Amino acid sequence: MEALNSSRVSSGRYVREFEKRFASLVGVKESVALSTGTDADTAALAVLYDFGAKRGDEVIVPALSFVATGNAVLQAGLTPVFVDIDRYTLNIDPEKIEEAITDRTKAIMPVHLMGKPAEMDSIMRIAKRRGLYVIEDAAEAHGAVYKGRNIGTIGDMAAYSLYVAHIITTIEGGIVTTDREDFAEILRSLRSHGRACKCESCVLNISSGYCHKRFKSGDGSDIRFQFERIGYSAKMNELEAAVGLGNLDIFEEILSKKRRNLLSMIDKFQGFRQYLYTVNEEAYEKIGPHGFPIILKEGAPFTRNQLVDCMEKAGIDTRNLFLSMPTQCPGFGFLGYKLGEFPVAEYMGNCGMHIGVHQDIGEREIDYIMGTVSGFLERYT
Numbered sequence: 001m002e003a004l005n006s007s008r009v010s011s012g013r014y015v016r017e018f019e020k021r022f023a024s025l026v027g028v029k030e031s032v033a034l035s036t037g038t039d040a041d042t043a044a045l046a047v048l049y050d051f052g053a054k055r056g057d058e059v060i061v062p063a064l065s066f067v068a069t070g071n072a073v074l075q076a077g078l079t080p081v082f083v084d085i086d087r088y089t090l091n092i093d094p095e096k097i098e099e100a101i102t103d104r105t106k107a108i109m110p111v112h113l114m115g116k117p118a119e120m121d122s123i124m125r126i127a128k129r130r131g132l133y134v135i136e137d138a139a140e141a142h143g144a145v146y147k148g149r150n151i152g153t154i155g156d157m158a159a160y161s162l163y164v165a166h167i168i169t170t171i172e173g174g175i176v177t178t179d180r181e182d183f184a185e186i187l188r189s190l191r192s193h194g195r196a197c198k199c200e201s202c203v204l205n206i207s208s209g210y211c212h213k214r215f216k217s218g219d220g221s222d223i224r225f226q227f228e229r230i231g232y233s234a235k236m237n238e239l240e241a242a243v244g245l246g247n248l249d250i251f252e253e254i255l256s257k258k259r260r261n262l263l264s265m266i267d268k269f270q271g272f273r274q275y276l277y278t279v280n281e282e283a284y285e286k287i288g289p290h291g292f293p294i295i296l297k298e299g300a301p302f303t304r305n306q307l308v309d310c311m312e313k314a315g316i317d318t319r320n321l322f323l324s325m326p327t328q329c330p331g332f333g334f335l336g337y338k339l340g341e342f343p344v345a346e347y348m349g350n351c352g353m354h355i356g357v358h359q360d361i362g363e364r365e366i367d368y369i370m371g372t373v374s375g376f377l378e379r380y381t
């Protein structure tokens with residue numbers, strides 16, 4: 001209501017406050033809020049044009065992710081180069097990254113799928129050796145920790161989704177975290193059409209007045225607004241930021257309940273390991289509890305659809321575990337990849353699924369879910 005009553009509902013002081021609190025929660029100097037997580041991925045990639053990238057340059061991404069990761073690379077005017085994933089972490093296989101690097105590679109964009117941190121030590125080592133930027137797709141990794149460091153603080157930038165299914169939400173929204181002030185300044189320009197002016201009114205939209213700065217155009221005449229890079233229209237608004245601020249107040253509580261559910265589900269699922277598996281949490285990490293992956297083991301005497309049908313009939317909502325973007329999403333067909341090139345990602349596309357770990361479920365519901373899976377396995381095996 002405060003945001004509504006403020007008479008300024010486009011980007012303003014609540015967006016700024018949300019950015020500051022998000023940055024301090026993650027532990028970085030800067031964060032820049034945008035309209036969606038896809039915009040956050042896209043703008044973070046587009047920053048690279050200020051640092052020597054050319055249109056069409058390559059970005060290495062895992063073959064398995066929500067399709068937004070691949071879309072964002074293309075929306076930024078860059079070329080995604082896909083690398084298969086590891087079947088146990090569901091994340092990019094670091095061993096396969098080097099062979100995908102070419103003279104045109106500018107960045108690696110690991111995804112922390114289902115909140116499980118990617119192998120950041122190996123990825124950062126390769127990036128350093130080969131002079132590449134690392135932009136983390138942390139869309140699903142709110143609250144994830146890797147070797148004592150929060151996800152979002154390890155790469156050059158990290159992009160989060162704040163869509164309603166994520167732990168911190170602004171309903172629709174996204175945010176980029178970074179320690180680099182120059183990156184943040186470019187991100188603020190990119191989300192606002194590539195605007196040049198860096199005055200407070202233009203950058204943060206928080207003073208009441210308009211920008212009165214004048215620029216010289218090519219022919220020497222005075223112009224009011226100047227656009228120095230190709231940008232996007234991707235600002236967050238005050239109402240979204242207000243929802244985000246409210247959500248930040250209860251973040252720790254939601255995070256701990258979702259983590260409690262995730263860890264309990266991982267533990268109870270071990271009993272099904274002859275036919276089904278999920279991810280493990282290693283001692284050096286904390287998974288950001290986005291969802292609970294379920295993967296059929298090779299040779300399981302039932303199909304994913306049979307398991308999905310059984311769970312859905314019992315009232316347990318399920319989702320697939322995404323697809324191999326280059327070979328199972330027709331939109332990427334023009335890139336020329338062939339089915340079979342990403343066997344692990346494709347396997348997940350056919351045999352993976354996930355269910356929720358919502359904070360409002362507890363042991364009773366988890367026992368019901370596990371009981372449903374157990375009953376299914378008794379019938380089919």
Ligand SMILES: Cc1ncc(COP(=O)(O)O)c(C=O)c1O
Nearest residue numbers: 036037038066068139161162163
């Ligand atoms: C891995 C990943 N990247 C990017 C996105 C895009 O976020 P948004 O839906 O906010 O655009 C999502 C969305 O959930 C995602 O899961």
